[in-house]
Amino acid sequence: MEKLGNKEVKVEDIAENVIRNPDLLPEVFIGISSTNPRIRYGCAKILRIISEGNSERLYPRIDFFFELLDSDKRILKWNALYIIANLTKVDMENRFEDIFDKYFGLLNAEYMVTVANVIGNSGKIAKAKPHLTQKITNELLKIENLTTKSHLTQECKNILLGHAISAFDMYFDQIENKEEVISFATRQLNNTRNATKVKAEKFLKTIQ
Numbered sequence: 001m002e003k004l005g006n007k008e009v010k011v012e013d014i015a016e017n018v019i020r021n022p023d024l025l026p027e028v029f030i031g032i033s034s035t036n037p038r039i040r041y042g043c044a045k046i047l048r049i050i051s052e053g054n055s056e057r058l059y060p061r062i063d064f065f066f067e068l069l070d071s072d073k074r075i076l077k078w079n080a081l082y083i084i085a086n087l088t089k090v091d092m093e094n095r096f097e098d099i100f101d102k103y104f105g106l107l108n109a110e111y112m113v114t115v116a117n118v119i120g121n122s123g124k125i126a127k128a129k130p131h132l133t134q135k136i137t138n139e140l141l142k143i144e145n146l147t148t149k150s151h152l153t154q155e156c157k158n159i160l161l162g163h164a165i166s167a168f169d170m171y172f173d174q175i176e177n178k179e180e181v182i183s184f185a186t187r188q189l190n191n192t193r194n195a196t197k198v199k200a201e202k203f204l205k206t207i208q
Contacts (some may be wrong), residue, residue, distance in 0.1 A: 001027060001030075004031070004038065005039045011042050011045045011046055012049065014042075015046045025050075029061065032047075032068075032076065040076070041079075044076055045079070048082055051087060058087060059090050062091070065080045065083050065084050065087070066102075068080035069081070069106070074114065077106075078114065078117045081106070081117040081121055082121060084099075085122075085124045085125050085128075089124075097129075097132070107139060107142065107143065107146070110151050111152065112151060115160055116163055119140065119143070119163040119164055122136050122139075126167075126170070126174060127171055127174075130171075133171060133174045133176075137175055137181065140164045140167060141164075141184055144184065158196050159195075161196050162196035162199045162200075164184070165185055165188060165196070165199045165200055166199060168203070178207075182204070189204075
């Protein structure tokens with residue numbers, strides 16, 4: 001952790017070392033509470049890397065990541081959103097269902113990046129838990145009605161609408177009421193943000 005704080009080693013190298021030596025994992029969890037931002041956020045990235053290919057290693061500590069959703073440190077919250085989504089594929093105890101409302105409730109968060117992280121991980125969750133497909137879809141469809149805020153402008157909202165289309169594209173084959181999603185994407189053909197409009201066009205062509 002000291003070397004991480006002094007930038008003497010790469011986060012990716014530490015993550016590989018922890019994957020090879022699971023006994024080091026508790027030290028990484030302790031590092032999340034460090035007063036040194038470089039250590040704190042470095043440890044968060046290490047856990048994120050581990051969650052991508054070795055999610056079963058982190059699953060016993062899933063409550064730890066649930067608690068990070070309440071963190072006042074937004075970077076920790078964003079990493080927790082990502083890690084929790086990765087853990088859904090090994091969530092045999094259906095723990096995620098207990099915090100579904102809390103997770104997707106962050107679609108109403110003040111900061112755009114928080115909302116974007118929820119949307120960006122939605123497709124992954126839907127693929128891991130097909131029985132939640134309609135609930136997830138219902139939440140994403142609400143993005144059109146998000147209220148703009150000081151840290152979430154109309155342009156931010158336009159970006160988020162594009163993210164939602166990308167999420168739908170990940171699990172469209174699982175959606176029963178496809179017309180709702182098609183209508184959502186069709187409305188974005190008139191979006192003032194060109195990138196979102198292009199996403200809508202490509203998505204609609206793909207599903208035809």
